[in-house]
Amino acid sequence: MANREPMIELIGLGKTFESKNSYVKALEDINLTIYEGEIFGIIGLSGAGKSTLVRCINYLERPTTGKVIFDKTDLSEVGDRELLKIRQSMGMIFQQFNLLMQRNTLQNICFPLEIAGVSVKDAKKRAYELLDVVGLTDKAKAYPAQLSGGQKQRVAIARALATKPKVLLCDEATSALDPTTTRSILELLREINKNLGITIVVITHEMSVIEEICNRVAIIDESRIAEIGDVEEVFMRPKSKIARQLVFSGANHIDSFVGEDKCRIIFDGRTSFEPVIANMVLECRTPVNILFADTKDIDGKAFGQMVIQLPEDESSKKRIFAYLEMHKIPHEEVL
Amino acid sequence: MFSQAMLELIGIGILETLYMTILSSVLAYILGLPLGILLVITDKDGIAPMVTINRIIGFIVNIFRSIPFVILLVALLPFTRMVVGTTLGPNALVVPLVIGSAPYIARLVESSLKEVDHGVIEAAQSMGASPSQIVFKVLIPEAMPSLIMGGAIAVITILSYSAMGGFVGAGGLGTLAINYGYYRYQVNIMLITIAILVLIVQGFQELGGRLMRRFDKRL
Ligand SMILES: Nc1ncnc2c1ncn2[C@@H]1O[C@H](COP(=O)(O)OP(=O)(O)O)[C@@H](O)[C@H]1O
Ligand SMILES: [Mg+2]
Numbered sequence: 001m002a003n004r005e006p007m008i009e010l011i012g013l014g015k016t017f018e019s020k021n022s023y024v025k026a027l028e029d030i031n032l033t034i035y036e037g038e039i040f041g042i043i044g045l046s047g048a049g050k051s052t053l054v055r056c057i058n059y060l061e062r063p064t065t066g067k068v069i070f071d072k073t074d075l076s077e078v079g080d081r082e083l084l085k086i087r088q089s090m091g092m093i094f095q096q097f098n099l100l101m102q103r104n105t106l107q108n109i110c111f112p113l114e115i116a117g118v119s120v121k122d123a124k125k126r127a128y129e130l131l132d133v134v135g136l137t138d139k140a141k142a143y144p145a146q147l148s149g150g151q152k153q154r155v156a157i158a159r160a161l162a163t164k165p166k167v168l169l170c171d172e173a174t175s176a177l178d179p180t181t182t183r184s185i186l187e188l189l190r191e192i193n194k195n196l197g198i199t200i201v202v203i204t205h206e207m208s209v210i211e212e213i214c215n216r217v218a219i220i221d222e223s224r225i226a227e228i229g230d231v232e233e234v235f236m237r238p239k240s241k242i243a244r245q246l247v248f249s250g251a252n253h254i255d256s257f258v259g260e261d262k263c264r265i266i267f268d269g270r271t272s273f274e275p276v277i278a279n280m281v282l283e284c285r286t287p288v289n290i291l292f293a294d295t296k297d298i299d300g301k302a303f304g305q306m307v308i309q310l311p312e313d314e315s316s317k318k319r320i321f322a323y324l325e326m327h328k329i330p331h332e333e334v335l
Numbered sequence: 336m337f338s339q340a341m342l343e344l345i346g347i348g349i350l351e352t353l354y355m356t357i358l359s360s361v362l363a364y365i366l367g368l369p370l371g372i373l374l375v376i377t378d379k380d381g382i383a384p385m386v387t388i389n390r391i392i393g394f395i396v397n398i399f400r401s402i403p404f405v406i407l408l409v410a411l412l413p414f415t416r417m418v419v420g421t422t423l424g425p426n427a428l429v430v431p432l433v434i435g436s437a438p439y440i441a442r443l444v445e446s447s448l449k450e451v452d453h454g455v456i457e458a459a460q461s462m463g464a465s466p467s468q469i470v471f472k473v474l475i476p477e478a479m480p481s482l483i484m485g486g487a488i489a490v491i492t493i494l495s496y497s498a499m500g501g502f503v504g505a506g507g508l509g510t511l512a513i514n515y516g517y518y519r520y521q522v523n524i525m526l527i528t529i530a531i532l533v534l535i536v537q538g539f540q541e542l543g544g545r546l547m548r549r550f551d552k553r554l
Binding site: 058060083084085086087088090091092094096098099100101102103104111112114115116143144145146156159160163169 | 452454455457458459460461462463464465468472473476477479480550551552553554
């Protein structure tokens with residue numbers, strides 16, 4: 001990524017919401033660069049400031065401090081009119097889809113083109129192209145109320161792409177969808193990124209979404225960036241407390257096994273996980289207890305993680321670590 | 336039951352009532368619709384927040400809404416004479432009808448437009464829509480079913496106000512009911528005018544409902 005051009009730069013970004021009797025610091029000292037063509041993830045718990053962050057990127061929210069530089073333009077320096085123009089090169093999709101309920105699919109996709117002043121004929125032509133991209137050609141005349149959640153999000157994606165934006169901002173775009181639909185929408189985003197070269201910013205509270213499509217990720221916690229890096233790196237060696245919490249996601253309860261030594265084993269696709277555990281147990285001659293497992297079988301390779309409870313006696317413990325070291329299986333002791 | 340002359344009077348009464356109601360509704364919307372839109376967009380959470388303007392409009396609207404229509408009618412008589420040249424007849428009643436109902440319409444429009452999901456407005460903003468594009472391409476079309484229903488309510492309210500004009504000789508069914516039913520104790524005339532008014536109200540309500548269902552694409 002380093003050789004690519006920066007697409008979005010956030011410098012010392014801060015946002016405070018002030019009203020008569022309240023004062024909320026939603027963002028503080030956010031510094032990050034998103035490069036052209038990457039899929040960048042922003043993850044955090046609810047209320048961390050993710051939506052505020054993404055709304056600052058297209059200046060729907062004006063930052064109180066710091067700068068947003070989009071495609072070499074400092075957004076704080078452009079006039080209102082120019083800002084509207086710039087927004088046409090940043091598409092955005094939402095958790096609740098936000099389609100116009102009184103317009104059919106085709107009219108929804110034409111909407112941003114009408115805003116941009118494109119002729120009706122050209123807008124329709126473009127809309128049909130996009131319907132093809134998102135695979136909904138047969139739903140051109142359907143109204144949002146007649147579509148499923150996944151189909152609505154596809155329409156929203158087509159709509160966001162209508163003005164040929166350079167960036168697509170996705171705020172919890174799959175959070176209202178079931179796992180299968182989520183996967184198909186993420187697949188579509190990946191295709192769009194690959195085929196159209198559009199930079200994608202994915203906001204989510206689910207680590208699985210980040211793992212599925214992102215190249216890099218920023219973890220945001222209590223208004224600040226806690227950690228930032230390549231997804232694999234963050235996933236395998238989470239440094240901050242919040243990162244560990246998100247990586248473990250469903251396995252928060254592990255912390256409650258106090259006083260017992262645990263080990264997290266990471267499956268990075270180089271091995272198939274079954275023999276790892278089985279062989280380890282055989283070789284080390286000690287049984288292990290699996291506390292948590294979240295693994296996926298992709299083309300016969302294991303991805304994911306597993307937390308095992310280590311045996312009490314030190315020698316068995318050493319043997320297990322020796323085994324993991326020897327087979328170069330990424331792992332870490334969890335205390 | 337009724338003489339030919341009486342039937343004619345009733346016929347004219349119906350036409351005058353419809354004339355006053357429809358003309359006043361159109362004019363009141365010309366005034367009330369922009370006011371309602373302004374109330375929504377200048378709100379502190381609106382698309383073009385202007386708190387002072389919002390307060391001023393809201394205040395004026397509230398003042399006019401708190402004056403009972405009969406009192407407004409009388410208070411406006413000098414103004415009406417200035418505008419129309421007379422205080423009698425259907426045209427004269429249109430003046431207070433418009434002034435009395437426009438603030439009410441502004442509130443009806445405001446509440447319809449506020450029903451539009453904020454997320455949809457945000458989506459339009461993210462596409463670079465200007466405030467006026469949001470008003471005309473998002474707020475009004477998305478709120479259309481609700482605006483139509485509000486329209487039926489407004490027309491019916493204006494109709495009932497117009498009947499009060501009977502006391503000042505505005506013409507229409509109201510005058511008929513008051514002149515014959517109230518002053519001359521001809522109860523049957525009163526009853527027939529009431530029956531006709533009920534039918535007209537029913538008609539507008541039904542029309543509003545049908546149009547709304549026709550326009551609403553949310554199924
Ligand atoms: N318009 C606003 N006014 C006041 N506070 C807000 C506003 N928008 C967001 N906040 C506050 O900012 C914080 C971050 O919110 P948000 O960015 O929506 O978080 P997330 O999307 O990560 O769940 C929350 O505490 C929220 O209450
Ligand atoms: Mg959010």
